[in-house]
Amino acid sequence: MHMSTISIIGTGAMAAAIAGRTAKAGHTVEVVSRDPAKARALADKLAAGATTGAYGSAPAGEIVIIAVPYAGVAAVVAAFGEALDGKVVIDIANPVAPDLSGLVTPHGSSSAQETAKALPPGAHVVKAFNTLFGHVLAKGGRLDAFIAADDTAAKARVSAFLESLGLRPLDVGGLHMAQSLEALGLMMIGLAKNGAGTWDFAMNVDIG
Template sequence: MTTATPQRLTLVGAGNMARGIATRALAGRHTVRILGRDTAKAEKLVADLAGTAPDADVRVGGEQDVAAADIVVLALPFEAAKAVAASHAAVLDGKTVVDITNPVDYAGWTGLTVPAGTSAAEEIAASAPGAHVVKAFNTTFAGTLAAGSLPDGVPLDLFLAGDDEEAKGQVARIGRDGGMHVIDAGPLARARELEGFQFLHMALQGSLGSNWMSGIKIVLP
């Protein structure tokens, strides 16, 4: 748990991934604002989070919380995240923006929807060129984030990719304070491999029978 000044996270989205990431952030005593298109859904998520952590600083947010945030997490599907990045490019200028997306072809599960030689993270960065985009949380499933570990109690690995070291450090702190093992995967271009790796992880869920509670883990000697 951190004793330093809490970071202010604004999560754009109120789905399962927003729940999981908010849970890790609140475990580290950080401040969370939930901004959702469906206000009732955002209010329900905030109530649930506050119920499990009564002293947590978590509230429904508004557009002003995007501007006030230290870190903005786009907890949305790829195309929606890209659209939000583009429409908020001015306010995101200079901010740390977390892309959690996996641009998967869900219709046929044939691969990723972005062209070879790029990634969802890089396309989002191009949509908000002044933002410091960090790829993170895309290799962790929502249920494991909410639980705080894999089913056997092994800490979750949080892979980061980004071109700005300070921005990566901010996101790394959220992970570490929330009990995760942080791995710096390198520049933002490494998001290509992280997205491809997670596509395989997702595609294997049926054969693994892990009910979306497995994780990608680097085991050190």
């Protein structure tokens, strides 16, 4: 994809990992946080030209990544609302119960579908990044990146963006498939804590 501005809402470990990789790939990163000092601190750590944006205002990026924990996603969506109209919005949340007993999303839905319901119809939600651990993403390397979305054009743009980061985008279907990707996120956490005994892994697909 041509280099463009990518807006990232959030300043946590996952936001920083995605922002770092995005800046390294030559895109301009706009960091947005409810706490302007945190946004500034993350922007200052990134490669040249990273900026900060005002929380709740229209982000500069054509792609906007909501990189906050699931418990905070609804508040972000409410704060931005119409400001995200026409944007490609990436939901990265893993809505996992603290005791790992399951997912905390409404039955038959997902974080991404809840986000899509709450945003203007002109915003196109794509599920991505939730199956990649932040520290693994930050290390670099070509990792498989699963995506789900209903809008074909939005999916193509996010695929091109992921390619530009050195990731391999793998389309799993419509936005309802975010439920499966979020369940996969939970499974990966279970694997880290049990059979793998480490968080240093990624899921990859052997094709052919």
